[in-house]
Amino acid sequence: MIHPPVLALRGISKRFGGVQALVDVDLKLRAGEVVALAGDNGAGKSTLVKVVSGVSPADRGVIEWEGRPVQIKRPHDAHSLGIATVYQDLAMCDNLDVVGNLFLGREIDRVGILDEVEMERRARDLMRTLSIRIPDVRVPVAALSAGQRQAVAISRSLMAAPKVLLLDEPTAALGVEQTSHLFDLIEEVRDRGMAIILISHNMGDIKAVADRVAVLRLGRNNGLFDVSTVTQEQIISAVTGAADNAVAHRARPDEEAWP
Amino acid sequence: MTGDGPHHDGPGARPVTAGREQRGRGWQENLRGYALEVRGSVREGERGPVLVIAGLIVIWCVFQALDDKFLSPRNLSNIGVDIVGTGLVAVGIVFVLLIREIDLSVGSVSGLAGAAFAVLNVNQGVPEWLAVIVAVAVGTAVGAFHGAFHAWLGVPAFVVTLAGLLIWNGLTLYLLGASGTINIDEEGLVASLTSRHFGADAVAYAVAALGTAGYLLAARRRRGRHRAAGMPYRPQGEIWLRTALLAVAAFAAAYTLNRFQGLPLALLIFLVVLVVSDYVLRRTRYGRRVYALGGGVEAARRAGIGVERVRVAMFMVSGTLAAVGGLFVASGLTSASPTTARAAGSGMLLINAIAAAVIGGTSLFGGRGSPWSVLLGVLVIQSIASGMALLGVQDAVQFMITGGVLLAAVAADALSRRAAARSGRSRATPT
Numbered sequence: 001m002i003h004p005p006v007l008a009l010r011g012i013s014k015r016f017g018g019v020q021a022l023v024d025v026d027l028k029l030r031a032g033e034v035v036a037l038a039g040d041n042g043a044g045k046s047t048l049v050k051v052v053s054g055v056s057p058a059d060r061g062v063i064e065w066e067g068r069p070v071q072i073k074r075p076h077d078a079h080s081l082g083i084a085t086v087y088q089d090l091a092m093c094d095n096l097d098v099v100g101n102l103f104l105g106r107e108i109d110r111v112g113i114l115d116e117v118e119m120e121r122r123a124r125d126l127m128r129t130l131s132i133r134i135p136d137v138r139v140p141v142a143a144l145s146a147g148q149r150q151a152v153a154i155s156r157s158l159m160a161a162p163k164v165l166l167l168d169e170p171t172a173a174l175g176v177e178q179t180s181h182l183f184d185l186i187e188e189v190r191d192r193g194m195a196i197i198l199i200s201h202n203m204g205d206i207k208a209v210a211d212r213v214a215v216l217r218l219g220r221n222n223g224l225f226d227v228s229t230v231t232q233e234q235i236i237s238a239v240t241g242a243a244d245n246a247v248a249h250r251a252r253p254d255e256e257a258w259p
Numbered sequence: 260m261t262g263d264g265p266h267h268d269g270p271g272a273r274p275v276t277a278g279r280e281q282r283g284r285g286w287q288e289n290l291r292g293y294a295l296e297v298r299g300s301v302r303e304g305e306r307g308p309v310l311v312i313a314g315l316i317v318i319w320c321v322f323q324a325l326d327d328k329f330l331s332p333r334n335l336s337n338i339g340v341d342i343v344g345t346g347l348v349a350v351g352i353v354f355v356l357l358i359r360e361i362d363l364s365v366g367s368v369s370g371l372a373g374a375a376f377a378v379l380n381v382n383q384g385v386p387e388w389l390a391v392i393v394a395v396a397v398g399t400a401v402g403a404f405h406g407a408f409h410a411w412l413g414v415p416a417f418v419v420t421l422a423g424l425l426i427w428n429g430l431t432l433y434l435l436g437a438s439g440t441i442n443i444d445e446e447g448l449v450a451s452l453t454s455r456h457f458g459a460d461a462v463a464y465a466v467a468a469l470g471t472a473g474y475l476l477a478a479r480r481r482r483g484r485h486r487a488a489g490m491p492y493r494p495q496g497e498i499w500l501r502t503a504l505l506a507v508a509a510f511a512a513a514y515t516l517n518r519f520q521g522l523p524l525a526l527l528i529f530l531v532v533l534v535v536s537d538y539v540l541r542r543t544r545y546g547r548r549v550y551a552l553g554g555g556v557e558a559a560r561r562a563g564i565g566v567e568r569v570r571v572a573m574f575m576v577s578g579t580l581a582a583v584g585g586l587f588v589a590s591g592l593t594s595a596s597p598t599t600a601r602a603a604g605s606g607m608l609l610i611n612a613i614a615a616a617v618i619g620g621t622s623l624f625g626g627r628g629s630p631w632s633v634l635l636g637v638l639v640i641q642s643i644a645s646g647m648a649l650l651g652v653q654d655a656v657q658f659m660i661t662g663g664v665l666l667a668a669v670a671a672d673a674l675s676r677r678a679a680a681r682s683g684r685s686r687a688t689p690t
Contacts, residue, residue, distance in 0.1 A: 093554030
């Protein structure tokens with residue numbers, strides 16, 4: 001079953017001074033799928049994430065949200081559309097406990113007084129439904145392991161019930177077991193109908209959790225593959241530029257039909 | 260006295276258990292959890308108030324041994340009044356330290372407020388209440404000025420406020436230059452801030468009883484709500500123990516104060532400021548932003564917190580409380596003079612205020628601490644000052660000792676931070 005794209009990028013270009021970071025990049029994302037964004041360092045992966053998350057808007061190009069064109073000029077625009085981003089550095093307040101971090105910026109209060117009981121209750125519910133294993137929701141985030149912090153950061157981004165989740169190199173700091181926990185979490189979230197963009201260098205990660213993989217090379221699209229049919233070698237050759245013809249690798253015919 | 264409620268420290272990672280299971284936990288389980296929590300916080304390097312209280316007792320015993328007037332009701336009552344000026348300034352410092360910044364101008368700003376009040380009221384004939392409001396507003400405005408330079412122009416706070424230290428001290432000397440020392444009305448509002456005592460014994464006891472009862476009710480209500488929601492709560496016995504300890508301290512203080520002149524108005528105001536600022540920081544959305552900024556600026560920014568506005572607000576709080584503290588200092592001296600202004604510029608009040616905050620457990624590295632830390636810290640500082648004054652120790656030695664105490668407190672803060680980082684690392688291994 002093919003859902004309509006929740007997010008579609010067409011002809012996105014971005015220039016930083018003399019550097020053309022993105023050139024006519026296209027990307028489509030459907031609800032309930034994980035699209036990996038692969039590419040060498042400097043290929044434009046992070047720039048693309050910044051464009052979508054509103055941190056640094058595109059110079060040219062169209063962003064369509066559920067079929068209609070939208071403007072994403074500020075992080076706030078992305079939030080209000082339903083796009084959540086988990087950055088590589090996680091950006092959490094180490095001194096606050098898990099509850100404090102989950103609700104940071106959207107605290108539950110009654111006439112300005114924090115409702116700690118309600119926030120703690122919801123935090124426990126969330127940790128339980130996502131099967132996240134942490135010592136307690138009242139420990140400071142500083143006391144958690146890298147995998148636990150990652151899980152908290154992701155569940156935090158889910159608090160606003162987004163439709164699109166951007167994960168920037170989520171496995172970079174994780175061990176093997178933590179990575180598999182993370183993949184369980186990603187699959188859990190995907191099965192709820194969320195669309196996920198996963199930035200990764202790691203072919204193993206991509207094969208393990210992504211449905212499709214979009215390759216960027218030197219700021220341009222350089223291949224879009226169905227993970228179930230593509231080989232790691234094919235992805236790597238697209239990443240390194242051994243195969244430069246993007247269109248030949250289009251995974252599904254319907255991609256061509258996009259106007 | 261950590262910022263955010265109890266820090267449970269479970270034995271290793273386990274899934275967060277849900278309501279039903281938690282409800283079944285007996286009090287032994289809760290007690291065990293609490294013991295783990297205490298052990299965890301010690302291992303994480305958080306200094307509880309216990310260490311500071313122990314230090315305070317040692318200081319009191321030493322000075323009492325050297326001079327038996329030290330622990331007299333009269334001297335203790337005077338300490339109770341003298342801590343207020345420095346204490347209020349230190350509460351302002353706590354707000355700034357929590358967002359990982361520093362305000363070096365507070366001594367000068369407090370001097371400026373005292374001078375502004377004296378010039379307006381005594382020389383210009385402005386009504387006292389209006390002069391007080393203007394003096395405090397001057398502090399707020401100065402804080403906004405520092406905050407704006409720091410937050411919007413990106414100048415490091417310590418440079419902005421270092422410049423402020425000189426500027427506002429200069430302005431104070433300029434204001435007082437024409438008239439020299441100005442004596443303020445000894446019967447007036449400002450003078451009564453430190454001279455007024457509630458003579459009736461009942462007042463001090465009533466405040467002690469109110470404070471204790473308020474604590475007990477709040478703790479029990481909190482426990483009840485956690486219990487009703489099926490979440491971990493403090494055991495009944497612990498609440499009673501804490502209440503009993505608080506009651507002993509509060510009633511002993513009330514008894515001592517009543518043996519001299521009764522509860523000082525200044526001390527009452529200080530306690531109210533502590534209660535209110537602690538409540539705002541720990542229980543409101545606004546306070547949560549302050550801690551968040553101290554824990555990670557980038558995280559706060561991404562969570563949609565207006566980082567610049569919080570920064571400016573913190574410097575305004577610190578400027579305001581510095582001005583209020585300055586009025587208490589002027590009240591204690593019943594004058595504003597170039598000599599005291601120069602002393603304010605020399606940084607003694609500033610160093611005492613920072614030392615009070617840090618000794619009490621507020622971190623220089625941001626995000627950890629509470630206004631209550633000031634009460635213990637300023638008691639330590641003022642006890643040392645008072646003891647040395649009783650013994651007739653010369654200024655030069657007092658400077659060295661106060662500086663040494665500050666250095667020791669800051670070193671302890673840095674060490675506890677390293678301990679915290681170490682325990683964080685050891686737990687960062689895959690579970």
